[in-house]
Amino acid sequence: MSSKPTKQADITTSADEAAVRRAISSTSRPPAPNALSAALTFGWRGMLKVKHVPEQLLDVTITPVMFVLMFTYIFGGAISGSTGEYLNYLLPGILVMSVLFTTVYSGVALNTDLTKGVVDRFRSLPIARSAPLLGSLLGDSVRYLLSGTVIIVLGVILGYRPDAGVAGVVAALCLVVLFAFGLSWVFTTLGLLLRSPSAVMNAGFMGIFPLTFLSNVFVDPDTLPGPLKAFVDVNPISILATASRGLMAGGADAGQISIVLAVAVALTAVFAPLTTRLYRKG
Secondary structure, three states, X not given: OOHHHHHHHHHHHHHHHHHHHHHHHHOOOOOOOOHHHHHHHHHHHHHHHHHHOHHHHHHHHHHHHHHHHHHHHHHHHHHHOOHHHHXXXXXXXXXXXXXXXXXHHHHHHHXXXXXXXXXHHHHOOOOOOOHHHHHHHHHHHHHHHHHHHHHHHHHHHHOOOOOOHHHHHHHHHHHHHHHXXXXXXXXXXXXXXXXXXXXHHHHHHHHHHHHHHOOOOOOOHHHOOHHHHHHHHHOHHHHHHHXXXXXXXXXXXXXXXXHXXXXXXXXXXXXXXXXXXHHHHO
């Protein structure tokens, strides 16, 4: 009595398998995705993650606002004599600082995927090995743009008026994002070397905090002691902040911009291959 349903199920399964085989054999194999399309897909994945977990945007929206308000109205009068004058000096520096702080999360996100086994799934896909890494950083670049835009809009609301207008602001923002893209490769390397997302975050901020505060983001280096001033003057973050101020004020120094771009290219040239190698070995 029970053999009839079993035979019927076997016949149905065989028919389904035959239908699938006919469909596969009669359809041309889809072309393999190229590296660019795969990278853009992974960049879109980062945007979808923000859509489903919008709290991820707190670090690029609320935190920059807090920095601008606190430093302008707590230290502005003491440092520059007025909050308005200090805002003109501070805002490009806070733009640099806020965007560069966000780069740490590139390493944190990669380490999270690694510890959860998501990276193992990516490695099994027939795509370029660098696509998930590049796509992730392209998605993060949108976060950098959002963070910078929040800073600039808030500055305009508080009274900041860039002499170079919109063009100068856009140029400064693009320069900061390009530098951040190069720096983010450092933290993706860190994300593949350390064992947990919290370790990546702690190590990342331990490195980025001193470099940021030992720069000209907050104060004119002419007021610092000699040895400290010498370090601040050659700090790439200081050069980036000065170049951003120049672009916004309409007096950009081509030499400083060239140094910023050269450092960004050097960081990418060193750490992008290193990250890719660690990713493949994983």
